[in-house]
Amino acid sequence: MKLVLIGARKDGQAQLVLDLLSINGSHEVVAFLDETPLLWNTMVHNIPVLGPPAAIDKAVAIGATAGLVSIGSGAARERLGAPIVAAGLELVTLVHPRAYVAPSATLGRGVFVGPMAVVGTGAVIEDSVLVGPTAFVSHHVRIGACSSVSGHASVGGRSRVGCRAFLGLGAIILPGITVGDDAVVGAGSVVTHDVSPGATVAGVPARVLKR
Template identity: 40%
Template sequence: MSADVTRVVVIGAGGHARVAIEALADSGFEVVGCVSGDGGGVPGLPCPVLGRDTEVAALAAAHGATGVFVAVGHNRTRQRLQTAAEAAGLVPVNAISRFAMVSPSARVGRGVLVAAGAVVNAMAQVGDGAILNTRCSIDHDGVVGSFAHVSVGVATGGAVTVGDRALVGLGSVVLPGRTVGADATVGGGAVVVEDVAPGATVVGVPARRTR
């Protein structure tokens, strides 16, 4: 748990927020509520929707929260919202499921989700605002950039680098030592056998560039 932070407001009020809220509880935080772009939320949220995300600092203060977690799937939007929340004085915290495994030698930034079944292995590094989704694995010496999203069931070999804001799609595989460049997209189920250029989209087995 982040020092001196016990109460947290979540930015985002969709299905991803439900996952994050459970992981935040596992990490020892009290979630006072959510905010969203339009002030609404999906059914089944375990906390109230307090208002719009433009009011997050005031709403957090009104509920005694000093921490924030951005539960938004779109990478650039998540980066923008976390940067703005920090500028407003809120502290990004990590949401780590009790069913995840994070090596004691790994380094994890701020505002990171490590979902149930995810594995972060020895000497791995995870940047701020990254999403490590359900059952993904970051093997030894891997690097996940800030605000990247490693999707459900992704397997990365040792010493893989995933660049800032990159999206590695559901169930894909990245072979050891390969790099997925910043802002690149790896399609679901792809097998990455060569480096992926920044901003590129690759799909298939083996993964081939489509743009």
């Protein structure tokens, strides 16, 4: 399957996607699209950057049949996934061969699951979620669309994480906790109580820094 990636930053999520594809060989990346004008009509990792996301028809013209937003920001993944769907392309989900996804877990469209990550029994990962390397999503957890679970973060069983939430490196969400839409959990934090939508929390135990 020929794939177009939205997001061409050399030191970002795009490199993680390319590394995964170099291992499993499931897709051929034929083009990048990016919002940075300086990248247009250049080559990144020997792949052409055809223009902004609105130029997705150019990718279709050279054979792209699927796409993925290769950007770390959940809000950007939400916004930039729309051109892929509008162009009639499949929004692909990629799982690293060294990750574990339980047979009873459900993955939405446009999900990325990194190396050594675990998605447990009965977990639901909604569209365009990023599950970073070594992240642990326990049993019957639900992760809302366009959220990010950073590397080494752990989400305890039966927890709920809203849409566009960000869990920093090594953050721990204790079982049964709800993290609201657009919330941010700082790196290394231990969350022992529910987090309100839009709040920023950090620390051990996590305390509210911004509501």
